[in-house]
Structures are given as C-alpha cells and as structure tokens.
Amino acid sequence: MRILVTGGAGFIGSNFVHYWLDHHGDDKIIVYDLLTYAGCLESLDDVRERITFVQGDICDPVLVQDTLKEYQVDMVVNFAAESHNSLAILDPGKFFRTNVLGTQTLLEAARQVGLSRFHHVSTCEVYGDLDLDSKEEFTEESPYRPRTPYNAAKAGADHAVRAYVSTFGLDATITNCANNYGPYQFPEKVIPLFATNAMDGKLLPLYASTRNRREWLHVIDHCRAIDSVLLKGRAGETYHVGSGIEADIEEIADIVLGVLGKPASLKTIVPDRPGHDRRYRLDWTKLRNELGWEPTIAFEEGMAETVRWYENNRAWWEPLKQRAPVSEESWKTS
Numbered sequence: 001m002r003i004l005v006t007g008g009a010g011f012i013g014s015n016f017v018h019y020w021l022d023h024h025g026d027d028k029i030i031v032y033d034l035l036t037y038a039g040c041l042e043s044l045d046d047v048r049e050r051i052t053f054v055q056g057d058i059c060d061p062v063l064v065q066d067t068l069k070e071y072q073v074d075m076v077v078n079f080a081a082e083s084h085n086s087l088a089i090l091d092p093g094k095f096f097r098t099n100v101l102g103t104q105t106l107l108e109a110a111r112q113v114g115l116s117r118f119h120h121v122s123t124c125e126v127y128g129d130l131d132l133d134s135k136e137e138f139t140e141e142s143p144y145r146p147r148t149p150y151n152a153a154k155a156g157a158d159h160a161v162r163a164y165v166s167t168f169g170l171d172a173t174i175t176n177c178a179n180n181y182g183p184y185q186f187p188e189k190v191i192p193l194f195a196t197n198a199m200d201g202k203l204l205p206l207y208a209s210t211r212n213r214r215e216w217l218h219v220i221d222h223c224r225a226i227d228s229v230l231l232k233g234r235a236g237e238t239y240h241v242g243s244g245i246e247a248d249i250e251e252i253a254d255i256v257l258g259v260l261g262k263p264a265s266l267k268t269i270v271p272d273r274p275g276h277d278r279r280y281r282l283d284w285t286k287l288r289n290e291l292g293w294e295p296t297i298a299f300e301e302g303m304a305e306t307v308r309w310y311e312n313n314r315a316w317w318e319p320l321k322q323r324a325p326v327s328e329e330s331w332k333t334s
C-alpha cells in the first residue's frame with residue numbers, strides 16, 4: 001500500500017508516520033507537507049530513510065496531482081491544516097485557505113486520479129461548545145455549530161469531503177477527534193507550552209476561565225483509530241474518536257507541575273482568547289461498536305510519559321519556541 005500523509009511533519013501526522021511504519025512496515029509512506037512554522041521535519045529524523053518527503057502546499061493542485069500520480073498513491077490521510085485556534089484569531093484567512101480550499105484541492109485531485117480511500121482528520125470542535133454542566137455528548141449526527149475561525153474552517157473541510165462523497169462517489173471517511181496529547185506537539189499548544197515553560201521556571205499562562213475543559217486522548221490512540229477507519233471503516237462514514245477523559249486547564253497545569261516537581265506559583269491567569277470554547281465531548285460508541293476501537297493509554301500515565309518526553313527532548317522543542325507566532329499573554333479583555 002502507498003499512503004500519502006499530508007501534514008506528516010506536524011504533531012499528529014508525524015506520530016501517525018511512526019505508528020504506521022511500526023505496524024505496517026511494508027507500506028510506502030509519502031509525507032506531503034508545506035513545512036509552515038508548525039511543520040518540523042526533525043520529528044521524522046529517525047524514519048527519514050524509510051519515507052519519501054515532498055515539500056508542498058495542499059492548495060497547489062498541480063503538485064498535489066503530480067505527487068499522487070508519481071508515487072501511485074492508494075490512500076491519502078489528510079492531517080495538513082492550520083491548527084492553532086489562537087493564531088486563527090490573528091490571521092483567519094490563512095485558516096480558510098488551507099483548511100477548506102486545501103482540503104477541496106486534495107479531494108479534487110483524488111477524484112481525478114482515483115484512490116482506494118481518502119481519509120480526512122477532523123476535530124470535535126466543529127460542533128461548537130457545551131455548557132460545563134451539560135450531559136450532552138456530540139454524536140456523528142449533531143449539528144455543526146463552529147464558533148471560531150479554526151473550527152469553522154475545519155467544519156468547511158468536513159462539508160467538502162461529504163460533498164465529494166455524495167456528488168462524485170469518492171471513497172472517503174472522516175474522523176472527528178478530541179484533544180490529543182503526546183510527543184512532537186508544537187510548544188504553542190497547552191501541554192508542551194506548560195511543560196517547556198515549567199522546565200525553564202517560566203510562568204504557565206492559564207486562561208481566566210480556568211474551569212473550561214477538554215476531552216483528552218493520547219495521540220497514539222488517535223493513530224490506532226485512524227488505522228481502524230482507514231482499513232475497516234465504511235466508505236462515506238464519519239467516526240468520532242473520544243476518550244471520556246476530561247480535564248480543565250488548571251488540572252493540566254497541576255499535572256505538569258507535579259511531574260516536573262515545580263511550584264504552583266508558576267501558574268498565572270491571563271485573559272481568555274476571544275471565542276474561547278468552554279467544553280466539547282464526543283460520543284464514540286459507533287467506533288467502538290463497529291470497529292472495536294477503544295483507548296488503551298491511561299491519562300495519568302500518558303501525561304507523565306509525555307511531560308518526561310519534553311524533558312528528555314529539549315533539542316527538539318527549544319528551536320521551535322522561537323518561531324511560535326502567538327503570545328497567550330497578549331489577549332485584550334474588551
């Protein structure tokens with residue numbers, strides 16, 4: 001099998017490449033990535049000899065199509081996206097361009113060339129947010145109610161995938177996943193941001209709505225879910241990938257500080273970013289019942305191992321800190 005992994009130099013994409021080579025070692029992986037500030041080829045250093053790398057934009061229809069043809073790609077897994085909610089507030093246009101038009105460009109190339117499967121990686125955030133005390137969980141049938149430029153652009157991409165399924169009969173699947181944590185995450189995102197700040201005795205910026213919480217899943221469990229859907233999921237279907245494990249920002253800070261043995265005084269409150277969603281929670285019964293997937297990595301152990309990974313891989317994250325485009329201390333309250 002020949003699989004094109006777009007965004008394979010990013011957090012989840014690079015974990016997916018490692019995972020896939022570990023579990024399907026005979027397959028050919030082609031990583032297609034623009035290497036934006038968030039892309040990091042060093043995340044693939046240990047497997048560079050085993051993959052093909054193409055530096056390119058998913059919005060480039062010629063290069064996308066040429067790449068699919070040249071490497072006789074069977075399947076595409078689309079991770080490529082602008083993914084940072086905070087940056088989307090400063091530069092929303094970039095998010096709609098990459099996440100919506102980029103996905104449509106890939107879909108069109110897939111339609112022209114013919115693939116056995118196009119898999120699109122999406123997020124719980126397309127459904128909007130929940131009250132903190134709500135008993136509701138988002139199902140695959142829940143209405144889309146995105147509230148931020150990032151999640152609206154991801155919603156647009158999901159609609160494009162479904163349009164290509166129903167209009168052109170493209171064999172495509174979607175997974176909407178909860179928040180991921182694990183190694184190789186750009187240190188702008190909350191867990192590596194907290195871990196790397198704490199290591200250097202810097203403050204951990206907690207949004208003022210400290211009770212807002214997220215559902216957390218280890219990135220390798222996410223990769224296992226994509227594996228199941230890619231190989232066994234029904235064409236045209238969407239599957240939720242959740243964990244049921246929720247933690248608010250203060251709990252995350254406390255876990256990180258606890259693992260590193262750093263003081264609670266490093267926590268500092270900053271204004272919420274505009275449009276800060278309160279909570280998301282996915283119902284992932286369909287994935288469990290149809291494909292037998294469930295998470296395998298316990299949250300406390302996964303978090304401890306993740307924080308230790310950042311502690312042991314300073315050479316990986318230190319250069320990236322300089323290129324993070326957003327400072328979380330800078331949001332205005334008005």
Ligand SMILES: NC(=O)c1ccc[n+]([C@@H]2O[C@H](COP(=O)([O-])OP(=O)(O)OC[C@H]3O[C@@H](n4cnc5c(N)ncnc54)[C@H](O)[C@@H]3O)[C@@H](O)[C@H]2O)c1
Nearest residue numbers: 007009010011012034035036039057058080081083179180
């Ligand atoms: N991180 C999470 O918790 C999470 C949860 C659910 C879904 N997702 C989705 O998973 C996917 C991967 O997320 P991530 O956290 O790994 O993101 P990331 O920002 O770490 O990686 C994105 C990658 O895409 C590349 N990229 C960006 N624009 C591109 C373009 N125009 N052409 C080609 N490559 C481009 C970047 O260089 C980078 O390597 C995204 O689609 C995201 O929406 C993420």
